[in-house]
Amino acid sequence: xxxxxRTIRTGACAVVVAALLATAxxxxxxxxxxxxxxLDNGMVLLLAEKRDLPVVTVSMAIKAxxxxxxxxxxxxxxxxxxxxxxxxxxRNATQISNEIDFVGGSLSVSGGSDFASAGLRVxxxxxxxxxxxxxxxxxxxxxxxxxxDRKVRETLAGIQSQKDEPGVVADDAFTRAVFGSHPxxxxxxxxxxxxxxLKKRDLAEFHGAFYGPDTAIxxxxxxxxxxxxxxxxxxxxxxWKRAPRPAPSIAPMPARERRDVIAxxxxxxxxxxxxxxxxxxxxxxxxxAVLVMNYILGGGGFSSxxxxxxxxxxxxxxxVYSSFSAQKEPGAFSAEVQTKNESANEAIAEILKExxxxxTEPVTxxxxxxxxAYITGSFPLRMDTSAKIAGILxxxxxxxxxxxxxxxxxxLINAVTKEDxxxxxxxxxxxxxxxxxxxxxxxxxxxx
Amino acid sequence: xxxxxxxxxxxxxxxxxxxxxxxDLKVTEKILPNGLKVLLKEEHKAPxxxxxxxxxxxxxxxxxxxxxxxxxxxxxxxxxxxxxxPKQFSRIVMRNGGNDNAFTSKNYTAYFQNFASDRIGIxxxxxSDRMRNLLFDAKEFLSEREVVKEERRMRYEDDPVSxxxxxxxxxxxxxxxxxxxxxxxxxDLDNLTREDLERHYRTYYAPNNATIVVAGDxxxxxxxxxxxxxxxxxxxxxxxxxxxxxEPKQLxxxxxxxxxxxxxxxxxxGYKTPNVQHADSAAxxxxxxxxxxxxxxxxxxxxxxxxxxxxxxxGEYDGITQDPNLFYLYAGIMPGKTSEEVEQALYxxxxxxxxxxxxxxxLQKVKNQIxxxxxxxxxxxxxxxxxxxxxxxVASWRLLGNYLDGIRAVxxxxxxxxxxxxxxxxxxxxxxxxxxxx
Numbered sequence: 001x002x003x004x005x006r007t008i009r010t011g012a013c014a015v016v017v018a019a020l021l022a023t024a025x026x027x028x029x030x031x032x033x034x035x036x037x038x039l040d041n042g043m044v045l046l047l048a049e050k051r052d053l054p055v056v057t058v059s060m061a062i063k064a065x066x067x068x069x070x071x072x073x074x075x076x077x078x079x080x081x082x083x084x085x086x087x088x089x090x091r092n093a094t095q096i097s098n099e100i101d102f103v104g105g106s107l108s109v110s111g112g113s114d115f116a117s118a119g120l121r122v123x124x125x126x127x128x129x130x131x132x133x134x135x136x137x138x139x140x141x142x143x144x145x146x147x148x149d150r151k152v153r154e155t156l157a158g159i160q161s162q163k164d165e166p167g168v169v170a171d172d173a174f175t176r177a178v179f180g181s182h183p184x185x186x187x188x189x190x191x192x193x194x195x196x197x198l199k200k201r202d203l204a205e206f207h208g209a210f211y212g213p214d215t216a217i218x219x220x221x222x223x224x225x226x227x228x229x230x231x232x233x234x235x236x237x238x239x240w241k242r243a244p245r246p247a248p249s250i251a252p253m254p255a256r257e258r259r260d261v262i263a264x265x266x267x268x269x270x271x272x273x274x275x276x277x278x279x280x281x282x283x284x285x286x287x288x289a290v291l292v293m294n295y296i297l298g299g300g301g302f303s304s305x306x307x308x309x310x311x312x313x314x315x316x317x318x319x320v321y322s323s324f325s326a327q328k329e330p331g332a333f334s335a336e337v338q339t340k341n342e343s344a345n346e347a348i349a350e351i352l353k354e355x356x357x358x359x360t361e362p363v364t365x366x367x368x369x370x371x372x373a374y375i376t377g378s379f380p381l382r383m384d385t386s387a388k389i390a391g392i393l394x395x396x397x398x399x400x401x402x403x404x405x406x407x408x409x410x411x412l413i414n415a416v417t418k419e420d421x422x423x424x425x426x427x428x429x430x431x432x433x434x435x436x437x438x439x440x441x442x443x444x445x446x447x448x
Numbered sequence: 449x450x451x452x453x454x455x456x457x458x459x460x461x462x463x464x465x466x467x468x469x470x471x472d473l474k475v476t477e478k479i480l481p482n483g484l485k486v487l488l489k490e491e492h493k494a495p496x497x498x499x500x501x502x503x504x505x506x507x508x509x510x511x512x513x514x515x516x517x518x519x520x521x522x523x524x525x526x527x528x529x530x531x532x533x534p535k536q537f538s539r540i541v542m543r544n545g546g547n548d549n550a551f552t553s554k555n556y557t558a559y560f561q562n563f564a565s566d567r568i569g570i571x572x573x574x575x576s577d578r579m580r581n582l583l584f585d586a587k588e589f590l591s592e593r594e595v596v597k598e599e600r601r602m603r604y605e606d607d608p609v610s611x612x613x614x615x616x617x618x619x620x621x622x623x624x625x626x627x628x629x630x631x632x633x634x635x636d637l638d639n640l641t642r643e644d645l646e647r648h649y650r651t652y653y654a655p656n657n658a659t660i661v662v663a664g665d666x667x668x669x670x671x672x673x674x675x676x677x678x679x680x681x682x683x684x685x686x687x688x689x690x691x692x693x694x695e696p697k698q699l700x701x702x703x704x705x706x707x708x709x710x711x712x713x714x715x716x717x718g719y720k721t722p723n724v725q726h727a728d729s730a731a732x733x734x735x736x737x738x739x740x741x742x743x744x745x746x747x748x749x750x751x752x753x754x755x756x757x758x759x760x761x762x763g764e765y766d767g768i769t770q771d772p773n774l775f776y777l778y779a780g781i782m783p784g785k786t787s788e789e790v791e792q793a794l795y796x797x798x799x800x801x802x803x804x805x806x807x808x809x810x811l812q813k814v815k816n817q818i819x820x821x822x823x824x825x826x827x828x829x830x831x832x833x834x835x836x837x838x839x840x841x842v843a844s845w846r847l848l849g850n851y852l853d854g855i856r857a858v859x860x861x862x863x864x865x866x867x868x869x870x871x872x873x874x875x876x877x878x879x880x881x882x883x884x885x886x
Contacts, residue, residue: 052493055824093753097743102813104820123820150756157759157782160711164608267709268606270598302526302538312535315594318602338602370543377545380564384494385827 032403033383034219034393035226039233041240043213046393047229048221050386056127056222058120058134059390061398064210065112066183067328068247073202075191078111079151080206084118085109086147088140091133093147100133107133113184114328115398116211121387124223128232135236138211143203152195159188166272167338170439173262174274177435178332181251205245212242219393221386253278253330256433263447264439271344271440271447275351276334277430282326282399288412289420290324290428295371296421297358297429298322298335303370305354306335314350316343322351324428328398333428341444348436348447355431362418376410473849475836476668478676482684483656486675487836487845489663491829497664498830499571500560501579502837504659505652507554507630508691508770516632517640517648519552520596524645525559526550527588529581534588537574544570552630555770556841562830565665572678575660579653580682582646589642597638600631608710608881609780616879617774619704620718624695626773654685659840663833695720695772702877710883712759713787717794718774718877721870723767725843728869730854731862732765732775737814738806738863739763739777739797744813746800747779751793757785761794770842774877775870787880801867805860818855 105122122130179185298306325331528534621627
């Protein structure tokens with residue numbers, strides 16, 4: 001059996017960095033996780049030497065996400081990112097894929113909401129080639145019209161195909177309802193409506209304005225010395241400049257006064273339910289208390305209240321969880337579940353009941369101790385591969401966490417009290433003001 | 449973030465991305481007197497450890513009418529023993545900073561915990577306990593069966609492509625259990641009883657039907673005696689029943705067209721091919737790379753990029769299996785194109801492989817990809833343990849020692865030969881998803 005791969009959705013808000021960080025943990029290591037170096041062109045390098053394998057992993061975050069795309073051009077940031085790989089002044093799309101594939105490496109660029117991201121992984125012996133390709137696609141894209149047309153068709157087809165995925169349909173409706181015209185609220189439909197109008201000039205201007213050394217962070221993990229990588233990066237990114245344009249003004253997130261149910265009809269056997277509202281940003285002082293609170297509520301897998309109640313006790317669902325997507329701006333708090341159409345109301349009621357309970361009753365000592373034990377104790381697993389280390393390094397820079405973040409982390413978590421949890425649950429969970437999206441066979445689900 | 453009990457359909461993808469392992473695998477093997485095999489791969493680069501236990505039982509060991517038993521049993525393995533009651537297993541693991549999960553496939557059921565390296569004792573205690581002492585509480589069973597039905601709704605009932613693939617597999621095999629889905633048919637799930645599962649457990653969950661794989665930051669000399677102490681006292685079980693089914697030679701194309709509401713058509717083709725024990729396995733692996741490893745590969749280049757016939761198009765050799773299985777060719781169809789066009793384009797790619805040898809450059813590229821994937825795969829101790837467990841369960845972990853040599857030895861003529869031998873019309877089963885108008 002295989003798992004059929006589908007095109008990744010574009011346009012809608014991605015939460016990669018936040019997700020990494022939500023699980024970025026404590027530390028036993030005594031030394032900083034890496035070194036921060038500012039290159040001559042202003043680009044920030046975060047380096048963690050790792051010599052056990054002859055491999056180098058590079059991860060970049062570039063402030064060129066949908067947050068800085070014009071409101072009337074939803075998807076421009078994402079399309080720009082994916083078209084970087086489709087031809088430069090020196091190489092066409094075919095040459096780019098031939099070169100990286102020939103050495104068994106990987107190279108990718110993709111969009112996001114706060115940041116676009118680029119990734120490279122090569123054997124050490126191919127590092128020079130890899131950086132040449134990475135810098136070439138970031139610096140010299142040509143946005144050939146044929147490639148634009150091709151990518152637009154492909155993206156539209158991907159969006160159409162995703163209409164068969166009830167989870168995507170539910171997420172899109174939820175995103176729109178919660179974030180409105182704010183860039184975090186861009187949906188597949190917005191992108192699909194804009195793409196036929198996408199112009200080469202828009203892509204070139206967006207790239208020229210937002211891709212540059214002062215908007216980019218580069219994390220490097222692997223078999224390379226500081227001297228060597230700094231030298232190579234100075235060489236390949238020398239003279240990189242952008243023609244900055246002010247970021248567009250950002251529409252505010254809508255205020256919400258009441259509970260709303262959005263019922264979407266689909267001929268399926270399960271109700272796909274997403275409920276929630278605006279949550280917190282990564283820089284919110286309540287972040288760590290919210291992390292612990294949400295672990296107990298619905299983030300802690302089989303240790304969480306939602307899983308215990310809805311899956312283990314009631315057998316209503318295979319998957320049920322809650323999350324806070326904490327990014328530069330307040331992301332979503334959401335709880336998600338899939339259950340047979342007929343149980344939709346019961347599942348919703350139980351989720352709302354759990355939101356109410358954690359806001360009104362203190363968590364138990366055992367719950368708090370278990371949550372802290374997991375969140376701090378699983379730290380080594382959050383840094384056990386090069387890609388995970390690169391992700392944490394990037395987050396450390398984006399959110400100014402400090403290179404001693406791993407050392408500080410246990411104290412940040414262990415400082416959270418039962419009172420803190422009650423306080424942040426009251427402040428950041430609002431069961432009376434949730435949006436409830438239900439994609440289901442509505443005749444059977446009968447949501448009210 | 450979330451951890452589920454999952455059905456292992458994704459690991460084939462891992463293999464396609466990064467198959468292989470070193471020539472010197474640096475693995476310590478020990479077989480305990482009760483038949484339990486232990487494979488230890490000591491690796492100190494990060495202070496973490498993965499403990500995995502692989503049972504040689506999967507949907508392959510089931511019967512029609514009771515399909516899905518292995519997977520439901522996997523779920524029940526988290527429902528408590530006399531010593532550790534319901535809900536305790538994952539909570540104990542998480543309280544110790546660990547992640548745990550399990551997966552079931554056609555050929556195996558495996559359980560794992562990943563921890564900071566000083567917590568390995570938790571795995572020894574919990575896994576040795578639940579190898580023999582599962583409770584099978586009647587109420588827990590009924591509730592968990594509903595959970596699995598929800599899982600089936602999510603993965604299959606409400607996913608048009610998965611529905612089509614499931615039915616295509618059911619047609620591809622007529623005599624062998626690979627025909628039914630790992631998760632089981634919905635009616636069979638309703639038919640399963642607590643007693644069925646207990647029988648399945650007593651038959652297959654025994655030291656002589658299991659392999660322990662530990663990889664990561666530990667000392668082999670001190671860990672091995674601890675494993676022997678925890679598992680050595682479990683008595684050897686009765687001989688494991690053999691699966692006697694043999695799929696007869698296919699004598700003509702089989703087709704199945706699934707009509708249901710969907711946005712776009714899809715096509716999924718399976719060719720009967722030999723499995724990992726066979727000498728042609730390496731050539732089929734390289735051939736899969738030629739077809740779909742990276743954007744420079746033939747299917748992406750031709751069907752997705754140049755002709756824009758397909759949204760995705762891939763080939764995959766699913767041969768790390770106990771019995772001969774399939775090589776897949778599949779594609780999602782672009783709006784305005786037809787499944788007929790895409791199916792013919794897939795055959796065109798195959799014909800080219802039969803008629804012309806791949807170029808030296810292309811062959812070298814695929815070998816480079818596989819070798820680089822091998823090196824990069826070592827970044828994760830979990831992944832290394834996965835490879836050992838999977839190979840040992842379907843054949844022998846020692847095959848991994850020759851894996852790269854096998855890949856390096858593949859010639860352009862070999863690829864041409866296996867393409868001609870296996871990719872024939874008589875030997876294929878074709879599934880088409882035909883979208884109904886809404």
